[in-house]
Amino acid sequence: xxxxxxxxxxxxxxxxxxxxxxxxxxxxxxxxxxxxxxxxxxxxxxxxxxxxxxxxxxxxxxxxxxxxxxxxxxxxxxxxxxxxxxxxxxxxxxxxxxxxxxxxxxxxxxxxxxxxxxxxxxxxxxxxxxxxxxxxxxxxxxxxxxxxxxxxxxxxxxxxxxxxxxxxxxxxxxxxxxxxxxxxxxxxxxxxxxxxxxxxxxxxxxxxxxxxxxxxxxxxxxxxxxxxxxxxxxxxxxxxxxxxxxxxxxxxxxxxxxxxxxxxxx
Numbered sequence: 001x002x003x004x005x006x007x008x009x010x011x012x013x014x015x016x017x018x019x020x021x022x023x024x025x026x027x028x029x030x031x032x033x034x035x036x037x038x039x040x041x042x043x044x045x046x047x048x049x050x051x052x053x054x055x056x057x058x059x060x061x062x063x064x065x066x067x068x069x070x071x072x073x074x075x076x077x078x079x080x081x082x083x084x085x086x087x088x089x090x091x092x093x094x095x096x097x098x099x100x101x102x103x104x105x106x107x108x109x110x111x112x113x114x115x116x117x118x119x120x121x122x123x124x125x126x127x128x129x130x131x132x133x134x135x136x137x138x139x140x141x142x143x144x145x146x147x148x149x150x151x152x153x154x155x156x157x158x159x160x161x162x163x164x165x166x167x168x169x170x171x172x173x174x175x176x177x178x179x180x181x182x183x184x185x186x187x188x189x190x191x192x193x194x195x196x197x198x199x200x201x202x203x204x205x206x207x208x209x210x211x212x213x214x215x216x217x218x219x220x221x222x223x224x225x226x227x228x229x230x231x232x233x234x235x236x237x238x239x240x241x242x243x244x245x246x247x248x249x250x251x252x253x254x255x256x257x258x259x260x261x262x263x264x265x266x
Contacts, residue, residue: 012039015046020057021204022050022106029065035072035120040097047100054265057212058204059104061127062111062197068136071118074145094119095150102126102156102223105216107207111200112136113193121169122153125160128219130186131200132178133193138186139175159226161185211247212265213238 014025024046026033050056063069072094101108101123110127116138124130142149149170157166165184168174181187191199207215217238224230242248247263254261 012042013046015049017053017056020055020208021060021201022053022056022058023060023062025061026063026069029063029067032067032070032115032117033063033065033120034070035094035097035123037073037093040093043097044100047097047104050104050106054212056106057215058207059106059108060111060197060200060204061101061108061123062200063113065114067114068110068112068116069120069123070115071120092150095152098123098126099152102152105219107203107215107219109200109203111196112187113196117141119153122156125153125156125186129188129203131189131191131196132181132187133196134178134190135193136178136181136187136190137175138169138181139173140169141173143171144173155227209260211242211245211251211261211263213245213247214242217242 108127110124110130112132221235246266
């Protein structure tokens, strides 16, 4: 399947699918790809479509122009304060969007084409892998704004980067350059701008060479472990499904016959 939308058009996040790779692109370069309230419903719709798409094995998230994203529209944060009351997360729709990206069954790669700020640092952390260009930098200014961050974002920072790095970023609002982001594990690699998407697609090809059932099952289990919500019964069921799968028989046969396996997700 191939679905393509204009990449340079200024507007809502786009979704394009080519073969087994989907790309979600932030498309507001005039405002450094700031996430507007209307964009959240669009990304949620993209995630809902991808949840049930068994042909897509990898999702690439990237931005248009010089920046990845300036984060959530600050005016919308203030509206959340007024509307959210005592609801966990303050009724923040941005939280639901980031959690939906994390919950995608496909392997996700964030291709950071430029600076990443505020809530969009968590959006990138919701992805399984992150690549960044040499000019990339990040800052989490919540404390400077008087904002207490939401639970799932704090958890992602600690589980991905460690407690000390999370404290530096949240409590001191430190700005990090690409090398510092690599050092704390925020980036998996620094790549030249002209090959950023090529490197992301290389990860997608590596994913496509693996069996879909264990890939999805192990991603879900690892994320549950990071959340402290490990379900041993659920993991055992996923393991048993793979042991009974045709793909396991195909994988073992291909290994013995020294050929490339043909997995069907069954």
